[in-house]
Amino acid sequence: MQGVIVNRTLIRRSQKVAVALSITLLCGGCGILTSPDLNPKGPIAHAERQLLFDALSVMMIVIVPVFIMAALFTWRYRGSNAKARYTPKFDFYWPLEFLVWGAPLAIIVWLGVFHLWPGTHRLDPYKPLPSDVAPLQVEVVAQDWKWLFIYPEQDIAVVNELAFPVNTPLSLKITSDTVMNSLLIPSLGGQIYAMAGMQSRLHLLADEEGEYWGRNVQYSGKGFADQQFHAIAMSRDDFDAWVAKAKQSSGALDAAAYQALAKPSSKVPVTYYSGVEPDLFDSIIAKYAHGHDRLAAEAAEAGHEPAQP
Template sequence: MFRKIFIVPLLALLPVLLLSGCDSKMVVFDPKGPAAREILGLINWSLVFMALVVVVVFGLFGYIVWKYRATPENKDYVPPEEHGSTKLELIWTFIPILIVIALTIPTVSTIYKLEKVPAGYENKKPITINVTSADWKWIFSYPEQGIETVNYVNIPVGTPVKFKLTSAGTMQSFWVPQLGGQKYTMNKMETELYLTADEVGEYLGRNTNFNGKGYADMEFTVEAKNTKDFEKWVNEVKDTAPKLTEKKYYELLNPTHLGRETYVGTHLQWVDHSQMNSKTFTNPKLYEVHGVKGQIFKDEEPSTETSKDSTNTTDKSNGGEH
């Protein structure tokens, strides 16, 4: 009996232990910036605390099952009638409350820290990069440098970056696991996310919000460069990249997969998708699943004339009007 009790949970954990070897490094546990380290600290605290809870619960479970198991000696035992224990009920009521408090306080604290420039970088001026998600690509605008890139973004190491997030159409989720947490991009709205890279390198970002069959390949790269190399890249783009036109930008918004592209100028001079009066670019007629093209369905309201006609219709069978 005692063996059967512990075999089931061990078998449930076995796939996790085996599958953990499929990837030698989970990027969430390899932070390269202060925001990602804050999140990792919260994850580690939660894992340790929940593991402690699991150990205690399974320990009590095994102890109770073993102690009160049926044996030949107690097969005729009839327990006395009880009305419960106030002491025990208070214990198992307040313990979950304490667990929730222990997880809530560090979570709320971390959330507020992530909403501002990371500690230690307060005196360093952040650069601003506008992020626009479209089906199925990421568009990055540098208003201060006058540059726009597609599916990749370059940032200087050791400098806070203020990402201003919005969407040209459907809602997406912007996430760079090694630099910080995710935030949603929504049409006619704007969210902000501060990220900072401590090390030179290339970090993968992606969309984690399902919005159609193309979302799975909606990835981008963040290239963290030292300040000198970043300025060099900016100058090279201004000298060699083609100029972004309004026509070209609207072509970029079509639901397609693209590689890395670079332009001089930004689309902010024509459209700001975070504004309430901006147009929504969903292009449903270009979506196609199993040969069926997408379309927009509109609710047609009955016209005034139609309403009057229906009101004045004569019911001959009853000899009256309705």
């Protein structure tokens, strides 16, 4: 009798713990409503969110019936239900096999061939965005553990702050002066890798003014967690004022200043440079090109086509 009482007490306590854990898990998902991935501020992010929602909607065709049937089967085949038919030798039923394998296969084919494949190719990050406004050109360099943004047309550079006019296409040329990084501004679009000796491209646009969060999402060492930056979409007048503010800074980003900046450091405050060494971005890429040049020369001597970076 005492054992029964103890078991009931444990069951009641377990139920309370289960309820508390369930509430905690449910509350843990509340933040998703304010996630930048689900609150896009530009056409690329809007299109990516729609791809996600479309894929989830189709997958619900399988997921929802599974949960419903799990509950129904648990209730119907409970131990106290004498009406449930007991068939221990059941092992095959054509209609059920067709449903279990056919429905997921059809969903995978539709998602892969007719939806996600063409959808993601329409969002090619290298493709310029259609607009009547000329794009703003920005050269991006990933460093340990900070981001350098060079504005060649404005002849300024900024550390850990990317400013641009709202409703103006943003054309980013991206490279790395260290290990591989990955740039992501979730409110505006998807991530793109930054690799030493190579140049990747990303085209974004913000249709609302605001300050958005950006960061490196590719682990790159001990300062990785702090490698973040501010992406600020502002009016054209505010952007012009921001450029003027940067030009008033005392330092220029010449070769010596860049070498000092490139040293590993984290939690670097926003820093403005009033001028930039000519062709600095190209020279950063060229630092790592000698290996490819050597391989290309060896391949040419051997009569083979060199591999492209």
